[in-house]
Amino acid sequence: MELFKNTNIDFLGKKWYFLGFSLLFSTAGILSMLFWHGIPLGVDFKGGTDVYVKFTQPPDIDAVRHAIDAAGFKNPRIQPYDVPAAHQVLIALEQKESNEQALDQAKTQVIDALEKRFGKNQEGRLDVNNASAAAIRDFLLQSDAMHAGTDANQRYTDQAQAIVRFRDQNKGGVLASFDDLNGVANPQLVAALKNGAYLSAFAVRNVEIVGPQVGKQLQRQAWLATAYSLAGMLVYLAFRFEWIYGVAAVVAVFHDTLITAGAFSLTNKEITLTVIAAILTLIGYSMNDTIVVFDRIRENIKIMRRETLSEIVNRSINQTLSRTVLTSGLTFLTVLSLYLFGGEVLRGFSFALVIGILIGTYSSIAVAAPMLVAYQDWRARKTGATVVPGVRRGKVSA
Amino acid sequence: MHKKLRGKTIFIIAVLLVFTYGIFFGSDFDRSWQAMKTGGPLAAIEQNIHRGLDLKGGTHLILQVAVNEAVAADSQRTTDALRDELNKAGVTFSDIVVPDSNRPDVIQVKGVAPDKSGDLRRIVSDSFSRYDLQSGTENGYTLVMKPSEAQALKNRAVQQAIDTIRGRVDTLGVSEPVIQEHGLGDYQILVQLPGVDDPARVKDIMQSTAMLEIHQSLGGPFPDEQSALQANNGALPPNAILLPGRNVGGRGSEGGEQRDEYYLISRSAVVAGDDVRSAQPSQDRNGRPAVSFYLTGTAGRRFEQFTSAHIGDSLAIVLDKRVREVARINDTIRDSGIIEGVFTPQQTKDLSMVLSSGALPASIHYLEERTVGPSLGADSIREGVMAAIVGMGAVMLFMLFYYRGAGINADLALILNLIILLGFLGFSGATLTLPGIAGVILTIGMGVDSNVLIFERIREELRAGKAPAAAVDQGFGRAWVTILDTHVTTIVSAFILFIFGTGPVRGFAVTLTFGLLANLFTAVYVSRVIFDAILNRKQRGEALSI
Numbered sequence: 001m002e003l004f005k006n007t008n009i010d011f012l013g014k015k016w017y018f019l020g021f022s023l024l025f026s027t028a029g030i031l032s033m034l035f036w037h038g039i040p041l042g043v044d045f046k047g048g049t050d051v052y053v054k055f056t057q058p059p060d061i062d063a064v065r066h067a068i069d070a071a072g073f074k075n076p077r078i079q080p081y082d083v084p085a086a087h088q089v090l091i092a093l094e095q096k097e098s099n100e101q102a103l104d105q106a107k108t109q110v111i112d113a114l115e116k117r118f119g120k121n122q123e124g125r126l127d128v129n130n131a132s133a134a135a136i137r138d139f140l141l142q143s144d145a146m147h148a149g150t151d152a153n154q155r156y157t158d159q160a161q162a163i164v165r166f167r168d169q170n171k172g173g174v175l176a177s178f179d180d181l182n183g184v185a186n187p188q189l190v191a192a193l194k195n196g197a198y199l200s201a202f203a204v205r206n207v208e209i210v211g212p213q214v215g216k217q218l219q220r221q222a223w224l225a226t227a228y229s230l231a232g233m234l235v236y237l238a239f240r241f242e243w244i245y246g247v248a249a250v251v252a253v254f255h256d257t258l259i260t261a262g263a264f265s266l267t268n269k270e271i272t273l274t275v276i277a278a279i280l281t282l283i284g285y286s287m288n289d290t291i292v293v294f295d296r297i298r299e300n301i302k303i304m305r306r307e308t309l310s311e312i313v314n315r316s317i318n319q320t321l322s323r324t325v326l327t328s329g330l331t332f333l334t335v336l337s338l339y340l341f342g343g344e345v346l347r348g349f350s351f352a353l354v355i356g357i358l359i360g361t362y363s364s365i366a367v368a369a370p371m372l373v374a375y376q377d378w379r380a381r382k383t384g385a386t387v388v389p390g391v392r393r394g395k396v397s398a
Numbered sequence: 399m400h401k402k403l404r405g406k407t408i409f410i411i412a413v414l415l416v417f418t419y420g421i422f423f424g425s426d427f428d429r430s431w432q433a434m435k436t437g438g439p440l441a442a443i444e445q446n447i448h449r450g451l452d453l454k455g456g457t458h459l460i461l462q463v464a465v466n467e468a469v470a471a472d473s474q475r476t477t478d479a480l481r482d483e484l485n486k487a488g489v490t491f492s493d494i495v496v497p498d499s500n501r502p503d504v505i506q507v508k509g510v511a512p513d514k515s516g517d518l519r520r521i522v523s524d525s526f527s528r529y530d531l532q533s534g535t536e537n538g539y540t541l542v543m544k545p546s547e548a549q550a551l552k553n554r555a556v557q558q559a560i561d562t563i564r565g566r567v568d569t570l571g572v573s574e575p576v577i578q579e580h581g582l583g584d585y586q587i588l589v590q591l592p593g594v595d596d597p598a599r600v601k602d603i604m605q606s607t608a609m610l611e612i613h614q615s616l617g618g619p620f621p622d623e624q625s626a627l628q629a630n631n632g633a634l635p636p637n638a639i640l641l642p643g644r645n646v647g648g649r650g651s652e653g654g655e656q657r658d659e660y661y662l663i664s665r666s667a668v669v670a671g672d673d674v675r676s677a678q679p680s681q682d683r684n685g686r687p688a689v690s691f692y693l694t695g696t697a698g699r700r701f702e703q704f705t706s707a708h709i710g711d712s713l714a715i716v717l718d719k720r721v722r723e724v725a726r727i728n729d730t731i732r733d734s735g736i737i738e739g740v741f742t743p744q745q746t747k748d749l750s751m752v753l754s755s756g757a758l759p760a761s762i763h764y765l766e767e768r769t770v771g772p773s774l775g776a777d778s779i780r781e782g783v784m785a786a787i788v789g790m791g792a793v794m795l796f797m798l799f800y801y802r803g804a805g806i807n808a809d810l811a812l813i814l815n816l817i818i819l820l821g822f823l824g825f826s827g828a829t830l831t832l833p834g835i836a837g838v839i840l841t842i843g844m845g846v847d848s849n850v851l852i853f854e855r856i857r858e859e860l861r862a863g864k865a866p867a868a869a870v871d872q873g874f875g876r877a878w879v880t881i882l883d884t885h886v887t888t889i890v891s892a893f894i895l896f897i898f899g900t901g902p903v904r905g906f907a908v909t910l911t912f913g914l915l916a917n918l919f920t921a922v923y924v925s926r927v928i929f930d931a932i933l934n935r936k937q938r939g940e941a942l943s944i
Contacts, residue, residue: 001800103764173773205774209767214460225898232890240883274833277895277903281910284891285844288884295880323854327847330793334843337789338836343781346836
């Protein structure tokens with residue numbers, strides 16, 4: 001089977017469309033960064049406190065907001081997290097709500113506020129949804145419903161661990177009712193829990209607290225890493241090709257990075273550490289398609305001595321089209337699967353890869369190669385001679 | 399040819415076996431074998447491949463060590479020692495101070511008698527060679543700690559803090575904690591506590607400076623700082639400082655508002671933080687919880703000397719810059735003491751543990767705290783594995799569909815690629831994080847690219863009319879440079895990520911890099927061997943399924 005057989009598309013003839021398309025998306029992204037959503041930084045870079053809470057029922061966002069407002073926080077961001085069926089809420093507090101001396105102060109206050117509102121206010125009783133295995137074991141030891149005798153400690157530890165494992169692995173961290181534990185733990189223990197403990201309607205799934213100092217440090221590192229990556233690519237390409245090829249490729253990759261970051265701003269998705277990781281990976285990956293096309297251009301310059309550079313470039317793009325689309329398409333397939341099935345934690349990461357791989361493939365055809373031709377046209381106008389970007393090393397490749 | 403091919407096949411099978419072993423037993427055979435016997439192969443993998451905090455749940459903390467405090471403490475000792483030396487040598491001076499708390503490495507000696515400046519220079523160069531001496535105005539001199547010395551002092555403080563924290567975390571029974579320096583030259587410490595989803599108590603214990611000092615008590619208690627100053631004619635004696643204390647000696651614990659009282663104590667401590675050898679929970683005379691401590695040998699001798707010379711005077715036991723206890727010296731005390739106050743039994747347990755583990759050389763505070771609940775980790779693994787299976791299945795089906803016979807070849811190479819990558823994780827003990835799983839998935843997608851590049855080139859050569867064997871040969875030869883490009887650019891990116899990233903992101907860089915390195919072997923070497931084996935069986939002129 002073959003998807004592209006002897007294609008002969010005039011890519012360079014469509015360069016104005018490409019330019020328009022690229023300008024449209026990058027300008028939209030830049031405008032959004034400047035005037036609309038800004039650059040939506042995640043807690044990693046902005047600092048602050050993010051608390052992720054899972055409820056047993058579909059959560060009432062207004063009730064959560066009420067509880068958090070009552071605790072006296074300014075501008076808390078409260079939003080549903082993940083798919084509705086997950087019953088999750090993200091409570092995000094600004095940096096100034098926590099201080100360096102007591103970094104986790106805001107977190108404690110949030111949990112207290114939720115406990116007040118959704119914990120049924122059962123003072124002094126054990127909340128099994130927010131208890132560690134050790135706390136549950138201590139409770140079981142105290143009630144001693146199994147009359148366990150000498151090896152009580154071991155037996156109750158095992159039971160407590162079974163309960164926690166069931167809660168965390170099978171129920172996503174929250175139990176709706178003690179009856180769920182039938183068949184998991186000893187029936188006498190379930191009865192004892194019903195009597196002496198309770199289940200609040202929520203559990204804290206994870207917490208991220210980043211102080212201002214770390215936020216700034218991570219921002220600096222992310223900028224540096226991106227800059228070093230681009231510089232690294234430039235050096236590698238300068239080593240492989242003429243400098244103009246390197247410049248064209250780096251412009252194309254920069255274009256990809258800009259549009260990907262713009263997509264985050266336009267959709268108001270947060271840029272986190274893992275998103276930066278995805279962007280750095282893209283810088284490396286989208287370079288490949290460009291290199292494939294460039295290699296072929298260089299190869300063809302040697303063979304096709306009569307044709308103009310635009311003809312050579314067009315032919316090269318067409319010749320490599322099949323593999324460019326196939327390789328990107330297959331990588332896209334895995335990344336798409338990551339986006340669809342990989343879960344909410346990786347959503348931003350996989351979103352960056354999905355956008356980036358599409359744009360990266362497009363740009364190696366529509367940005368990098370036309371730039372070579374544009375450069376040559378410009379040189380020709382200036383000197384009045386036709387100069388084909390030279391061939392330095394005689395490597396031939398696929 | 400046949401013989402060579404057989405050798406290569408045996409080599410590939412050997413690699414396959416070794417890395418399959420690595421997936422299940424690579425890190426620790428005995429433990430993985432135990433897990434295998436009780437819980438089956440999945441349990442063995444779980445035991446064998448280290449999961450990051452984001453997959454198994456736990457707490458990740460970054461701490462800042464206030465290293466300047468360690469320098470300040472050192473300067474304080476130096477000023478005391480310098481004062482003694484100068485007095486002994488009869489060098490008169492008006493004062494010795496550390497003028498700027500932001501520059502604790504600078505000590506000023508003021509108003510030195512002009513005819514004694516030579517003595518000062520001699521003393522500094524003999525006994526305080528860690529400092530550079532500069533002369534200033536009005537017979538003043540400045541001692542600046544040599545930059546290399548200050549640097550060493552700061553590094554030592556971080557190292558000592560790491561050791562102390564490790565001691566404390568170990569006593570709390572946290573399994574497999576990670577405690578190491580974080581970043582370069584930022585004096586930060588990274589602490590990872592797997593399985594700890596309520597870090598509050600652990601954090602308090604880690605952060606507790608628990609600086610135990612014993613000073614001579616010179617006066618007090620005073621109700622507030624003002625009256626303390628008045629009692630001393632408006633100025634504190636040069637060798638004394640004021641410290642707050644509350645409920646000292648148990649007074650005021652019943653009813654009424656609890657207020658700080660102030661005590662005048664000697665500036666230099668008789669016993670300092672690292673003089674404590676051990677401590678344990680005990681009870682005071684009234685049976686209330688208290689903490690007993692024992693001093694090290696040298697500190698004990700020093701304490702004995704001091705107490706025998708000061709019978710009738712008072713001692714103040716100071717914990718974290720607060721006076722906890724003031725007692726009259728009735729007799730020579732050798733090497734033990736007791737800290738009273740209002741403690742719960744849990745607090746006495748924690749405090750004695752912290753005292754025994756040694757003092758932190760400087761205070762620490764938290765910069766970052768991330769807690770992943772175990773339920774989230776479990777979900778993440780499930781979703782990550784799901785995405786990997788779907789992604790890999792889609793890719794493998796496509797390859798079969800698009801390249802027919804050669805698709806089987808690519809799929810075999812892909813499976814081997816995955817086995818080598820997972821086996822590597824087992825052998826190396828590298829940590830698998832959630833982004834690491836994403837790296838594995840991306841490796842599948844990028845790894846199969848190599849096959850596509852080779853196959854497309856072979857098709858092109860076949861179209862150009864070459865015989866299958868020649869086309870395969872050309873295809874591999876010409877695709878090689880491009881494959882190398884692909885891998886170099888991506889690995890360069892991953893390498894930069896590894897340098898700049900932390901925790902989860904590093905896990906991604908690691909799996910992606912090793913996945914792609916393994917891919918060079920599977921997509922180029924293994925795939926070629928499979929092609930050669932197929933070509934060997936074919937009759938001359940028979941077509942290649944690609």
